[in-house]
Structure formats: structure tokens, C-alpha cells
Amino acid sequence: MIHTLKLIRLLLTTMIMRIAFRVFYIFPIQKNRVMFQAFREKQYSCNPKYISQKLREMYGDEVEIGWSFKNPEKYRYLEKEGIKVLKSRTLALYKFALTAKVICTNTYYKTTLPRRRGQYFIRTWHGGGAYKRVGSMEKLPFLKRISLNLQAQGAHLYLSSSKAFTFMTIRESFGYKGEVMECGMPRNDILLNGDHEAISKRVKKALGMQENERLALYAPTYRYDLSLDHYDIDYEGAIHALETRFGGKWRFAFRTHNFVEMKAGDRIGEDVIDATDYPDMQELLIAADALFTDYSSSIWDMSLMYKPAFLYANDLKAYESGRDFYMDIHLWPFPLSENNEELIKNILNFDEDKYHKDVKAHHDVLGSCESGHASEMVAKRIHEVMTKG
Incomplete structure (x- = not known):
């Protein structure tokens, strides 16, 4: 009964707010206007960032770009690049969003904002490969699934990193039947084509590292309860193993997941760098010589550069019975450890040749679509939508 009442309240609130926001329909849609948001308006990052940059590079002032943020003061520097910085939940944001021709987001879109006829919605999502379950295939309460389905409505285009992602995530989990552009993740273009030496130097300087020091990046995903109990990697032991092996x-x-970033300091030791506030995960991956994670799709991104990537999953059985995976984790090509002893052994026994072959086979099995030109392809599509109306 309680869940039914909550569902009714959710649906009524969504309906009422969508009707109320139609007042902005008195303003016509601006064909050259594009709005971006990333990670629920918390960051300037991921796929939307790289699409936005490519739009500016290719079409300049021909395109009016706006970004919505919960903390806009942090991103005022973007105004010097000709980008409108908009504060979440303001009239200025609502007007811009409801008069934009194209809206691009890497997560779910606000349930309360109507999908106006004539607008074009792009969902890039924020993970490649096909690893932990998302959307309707997560083991979520019914009400939560309804809420996510409402937020997922109205997309005209999805981007995909692999054939497996298209089928299992976009088609099955999101129930999307429309167009999918299998071009790869725009954020991964820089991994395939970027100036890695210059980026690595910049990252290490920002992190307070010496250029000759090697970087091990630990970037686990979040848990539903936002607990940090599972982030107990033995940094000292892993460092010793890395220095012995490599x-x-x-x-x-x-670097914590954006859902739990406020707690990052709770799990870093004196000699560990807190990289949570570094603004671009892809640049961190470029600078990193090895990645440690659990179930994060960042491991897909790292694999595109064939750098060592290790899975440290000390709550594997609980995670499998809770969220679970699209593909058995034991079939992934990355060395898997469920405790620190196994992790150290996997580091010491790392075999580059086998790893390279296994990763290549993994890309083939999943049907990788990473092109290195995804940002350009999406920018061209946006321009086409704007000009053809």
C-alpha cells in the first residue's frame, strides 16, 4: 500500500510539473541552442564535455552552448570559452532547457521537465563495455525502476561503445528501440588519439608527483548504501609488488565515484593522493601506469590503451547477489582478486603478452565500436539536426 501511494505521488508530481513547465512554450525553440549536463549536473566531464568541445572547435559561434550545474561558480571559467553556465533549478535554466534544440546528457534526464516536440535528445551514458547491470536489469525496488524509466523517456539517439552494450544495456536494460550510433564513447577519443605525454605531465604536476614517478590509480565504483567498507586495498603491499614487478x-x-566523493578522505592513507577532485577521469587514465578497480566501467576505457588493469573485488559474492553483471566477471580479461593476498600475487605474476591477447579477444567478443572519432561524429549529427530542423 505504501509503495502504491509513493508511486501515485511520483506520477502525479511528474505530471503536474510537466504541465506547469509548459508556460515556457511561449518561447520558440532556438535551432542553434544545445544544452549539456553530466552526472546529474555535478560535473563538466565525460562524453558531454568532449562533444561540447568538438562542437565549439568545428562550428564556433554558430552554436549556442549551455551547461547546467548545481555548483555553477566552480565552472564560471567556461564563460570565457563562450559557454553559458546555468544554475540548476532556476528560471534561466528552465527557459534554456525548454528552448534548446538539442539536449545531451550522460545520465538520466529530469523527470519533471517535459520533452518538448521539436527537441532532440541524446543520451551518451557514461560507461563502455558491458559489465555491471543498469536500468531495469538492476535488482532495484519497483518504485525506483519506475522513476528511472520516467527519466529515460524521450531519447532520439543513444551512443554505444560495443555491440554488447547496444544489445544488453540500451535495448534490454533501457528498453530503447530507437537509433543507436555505434561510434564509441566520445570521452575515449582522447585515449586513442590524444597527446598522452603532454597530458601525463599535466596530470602528474596537478597531483604533486614527479615526472619519473609511476602512477597506480585506484578508482572503485559505488555501492547502493554509499559505504566505503569495501575500499580496503593494501596500498603499501600493492606498491611493493608493483615496484618489484614493473x-x-x-x-x-x-578517486571515488561521483556519488560518494564527499567521503573520499575517509579511505586514503598518508602516502596516497586524493584524485577525486581532478576534473577529468580520462586524463587520469592516460597518466596512470596501472588501474585498480572493482566493477567500474573505467576498466573498459583503460583496456583501450592495453595498460595493466586489476580487479579488486572483496565483496564479489554480495555484489553478484545484489546488482550482478551482464557477463560473468571471471570471463573478463583482467586479473581478479577477492583479497589483498590474491591482488599482490596477481601483480607479481602479471603477464603482458597474455594480457594483451586476452584484452584484444575481449574487445572482439563484446564487439568494440570505439572509433577514436566519436566526438566528431556526434557533433556532425547535432549540426545536422540544427540545420535541418
Whole structure:
């Protein structure tokens, strides 16, 4: 009964707010206007960032770009690049959103904002490969699934990193039947075509590292309860193993998922760098010489560069019985550890040749669509939508 009442309240609130926001329909849609948001308006990052940059590069002032943020003051510097910085839940934001020709987001879109006829919605999502379950295939309460389905409505275009992602995530989990552009993730273009040496130097300087130091990045995903109990990697033991196996001096950096970033300091030691506030995960991956994660799709991104990537999953059985995976984690090509002893052993026994072959086979099995030109392809589509109306 309680769940039924909550569902009714959710649906009524959504309906009432969508009707109320139609007052902005008195303003015509601006064909050259594009609105972006990333990670529920918390960041300037991921696929939307790289599409936005490519639009500016290719079409300049021909395109009016706006970004919505919960903390806009942090991103005022974007105004110097000709980008409108809009504060979430303001009249200015609502007007811009409801008069934009194209809206591009990497997560779910606001349930309360109507999908106006004549607008074009792009959902890039924020993960490649096909790993942990999302959308309707997550083991979520009924009400939560309804809420996510409402937020997922109205997309005209999805982007995909692989054939497996298209089928299992976009078609099955999201129930989407429309157009999918299998071009790869725009954020991964820089991994395939970027100036890695210059980026690595910039990242290490920002993190307070020496250029000759090697970087091990620990970037686990979140848990539903936002607990940090499972982030107990043995940094000292892993560093010793890395230096023994690969040589050189190593440093660890810890980056939490954006859902739990406020708690990052709770799980880093004195010699571990807190990289949570570094604005671009892809640049961190470029600078990193090895990645440690659990179930994060960042491991797909890292694999595109064939750098060592290790799975540290000390709550694997609980995670499988809760959220679970599209593909058995034991079939992934990355060395899997369920405790620190196994992790150290996997580092010491790392075989580059086998790893490279396994990763290549993994890309083939999933049907990788990573092109290195996804940002350009999406920018061209946006321009086409704007000009053809």
C-alpha cells in the first residue's frame, strides 16, 4: 500500500510539473541552442564535455552552448570559452532547457521537465563495455525502476561503445528501440588519439608527483548504501609488488565515484593522493601506469590503451547477489582478486603478452565500436539536426 501511494505521488508530481513547465512554450525553440549536463549536473566531464568541445572547435559561434550545474561558480571559467553556465533549478535554466534544440546528457534526464516536440535528445551514458547491470536489469525496488524509466523517456539517439552494450544495456536494460550510433564513447577519443605525454605531465604536476614517478590509480565504483567498507586495498603491499614487478618508484592515487566523493578522505592513507577532485577521469587514465578497480566501467576505457588493469573485488559474492553483471566477471580479461593476498600475487605474476591477447579477444567478443572519432561524429549529427530542423 505504501509503495502504491509513493508511486501515485511520483506520477502525479511528474505530471503536474510537466504541465506547469509548459508556460515556457511561449518561447520558440532556438535551432542553434544545445544544452549539456553530466552526472546529474555535478560535473563538466565525460562524453558531454568532449562533444561540447568538438562542437565549439568545428562550428564556433554558430552554436549556442549551455551547461547546467548545481555548483555553477566552480565552472564560471567556461564563460570565457563562450559557454553559458546555468544554475540548476532556476528560471534561466528552465527557459534554456525548454528552448534548446538539442539536449545531451550522460545520465538520466529530469523527470519533471517535459520533452518538448521539436527537441532532440541524446543520451551518451557514461560507461563502455558491458559489465555491471543498469536500468531495469538492476535488482532495484519497483518504485525506483519506475522513476528511472520516467527519466529515460524521450531519447532520439543513444551512443554505444560495443555491440554488447547496444544489445544488453540500451535495448534490454533501457528498453530503447530507437537509433543507436555505434561510434564509441566520445570521452575515449582522447585515449586513442590524444597527446598522452603532454597530458601525463599535466596530470602528474596537478597531483604533486614527479615526472619519473609511476602512477597506480585506484578508482572503485559505488555501492547502493554509499559505504566505503569495501575500499580496503593494501596500498603499501600493492606498491611493493608493483615496484618489484614493473620497476621504478610508484605512487597510489584514489578517486571515488561521483556519488560518494564527499567521503573520499575517509579511505586514503598518508602516502596516497586524493584524485577525486581532478576534473577529468580520462586524463587520469592516460597518466596512470596501472588501474585498480572493482566493477567500474573505467576498466573498459583503460583496456583501450592495453595498460595493466586489476580487479579488486572483496565483496564479489554480495555484489553478484545484489546488482550482478551482464557477463560473468571471471570471463573478463583482467586479473581478479577477492583479497589483498590474491591482488599482490596477481601483480607479481602479471603477464603482458597474455594480457594483451586476452584484452584484444575481449574487445572482439563484446564487439568494440570505439572509433577514436566519436566526438566528431556526434557533433556532425547535432549540426545536422540544427540545420535541418
